[in-house]
Amino acid sequence: MRRKEYACPNGCSLPPRRKQLREYNDGTYGFDFYDFTFCPCCGSLMPYSLKKLKGFFEVYNIHVALSDAVQLIYKSEFESAAREAFVAVENYLKKKSGLDSHGFDLATKALSFEIDKQTGEIKRAPLIVINELKNESQRNEQDGIRYMLMGFFQGPRNLYQHNHIGSGVSNSISVIIEASFF
CATH class of the missing domain: 1.20.120 (Four Helix Bundle (Hemerythrin (Met), subunit A))
Known part of the structure; x- marks a missing residue:
């Protein structure tokens, strides 16, 4: 079961994630999961992406x-x-x-x-x-x-x-x- 912030807000059943080669913040590489930014089924922003966007718009002062x-x-x-x-x-x-x-x-x-x-x-x-x-x-x-x-x-x-x-x-x-x- 995925944590709520990584689950589709519309309740879509997400496909399994695969491990991929990625670079970490310290410059090292390893195999790990990438989280979906959007629901691959319906296209909605994931809750953690929405949270980041709200922070961006607060800072940017649109x-x-x-x-x-x-x-x-x-x-x-x-x-x-x-x-x-x-x-x-x-x-x-x-x-x-x-x-x-x-x-x-x-x-x-x-x-x-x-x-x-x-x-x-x-x-x-x-x-x-x-x-x-x-x-x-x-x-x-x-x-x-x-x-x-x-x-x-x-x-x-x-x-x-x-x-x-x-x-x-x-x-x-x-x-x-x-x-x-x-």
């Missing part, structure tokens, strides 16, 4: 707007967690900019600006301003955040929203961390 996405991770609903993170970022951008666009177009319109090449003056200010845009470095920061958001929506968001890629926990955590950056 933005409060992403708390629903984090709760979905805890329920082992990884694809839904990533989608929720994309929705949270998009809703935040819509609210801040007043635009009713989506994804790539929203990021482009909300953060883009125009500079007069002759005078260096701002001809059209962005709807969402990251900094004062007074020098080239600050304008590069504004452009960098815009390009990151455009890529966030054009790449990962479209994969999740349109292709149902069946993501695991690692990709979903990466999406939540990136969303928290914005």
Whole structure:
């Protein structure tokens, strides 16, 4: 009988573990059992993995707007967690900019600006301003955040929203961390 922290929370009957060659913390090698991080039958996080994830999110201090996405991770609903993170970022951008666009177009319109090449003056200010845009470095920061958001929506968001890629926990955590950056 497995200890409770290494048993599937849904009560699945787990296959027997096999001994495998592994490296220990002291640098030595030996044959031992690897514990499942996820239930190999239903895909749910094992209780000890869930405990580690909760600790990680406590330390990382994810933005409060992403708390629903984090709760979905805890329920082992990884694809839904990533989608929720994309929705949270998009809703935040819509609210801040007043635009009713989506994804790539929203990021482009909300953060883009125009500079007069002759005078260096701002001809059209962005709807969402990251900094004062007074020098080239600050304008590069504004452009960098815009390009990151455009890529966030054009790449990962479209994969999740349109292709149902069946993501695991690692990709979903990466999406939540990136969303928290914005």
